[in-house]
Amino acid sequence: MSGSYEQADEVIMIIQRILKSENEFKDLKNCNIIARFRTGNWNSKGRQVLGRAKVLTALERYETKAEAVIIINKNAWQFLDDRMKEALVTHELCHYLVPTDKHGSPKLNKNDKRPVLQICGHDIEEFQLVVKKYGLWMTDTREFFDAARQGEQLSMETSKENNVVYLHMVN
Ligand SMILES: [Zn+2]
Known part of the structure; x- marks a missing residue:
């Protein structure tokens, strides 16, 4: 289509x-x-x-x-x-x-x-199942996870400032 x-x-x-x-x-x-x-x-x-x-x-x-x-x-x-x-x-x-x-x-x-x-291409090509079973075994996934933590921290600070609740926030 x-x-x-x-x-x-x-x-x-x-x-x-x-x-x-x-x-x-x-x-x-x-x-x-x-x-x-x-x-x-x-x-x-x-x-x-x-x-x-x-x-x-x-x-x-x-x-x-x-x-x-x-x-x-x-x-x-x-x-x-x-x-x-x-x-x-x-x-x-x-x-x-x-x-x-x-x-x-x-x-x-x-x-x-x-x-x-x-x-x-994308920085990371991985499946959830692999990460669930084997953790952050690839450098790519480890770096991605660190970046995600930084981004989540920033987004939490921004949402506090704006009083926005992010329903899909990862803890
Ligand atoms: Zn893309």
Whole structure:
């Protein structure tokens, strides 16, 4: 089943805000990343897809004057609060890699002289069952768990400030 696409100005504003404030994404600052909502049901491998980061083809680059697009599931978006929306957009931005030359400058496309982006995979590929049985045996999962603890701490502090109760908080 194919969905249809809509303008997603709210997502574009969040992308710009994150790129401005998050130094981890400094290489993406010179890239034009656009956003679209995808309407309709969107599932893959039995799960709802929340969003997708895509690098544009040469023709799409030419047509849109952008290098990448973040596609967001519009059905799911309406159920997310501001913090979750920002987390989702940050997730999609993490999928972009900017290859650099030997001087550390972003590699440019020879024809249009604009940055070339690549997609990178997730930090962790693991199953709950393995972690339940064997714990954090991989460096990847251990580092992920440490990051999760830091993030939960931050989110607890933020929710206290805003008097928000996070129902799905992990203890
Ligand atoms: Zn992802």
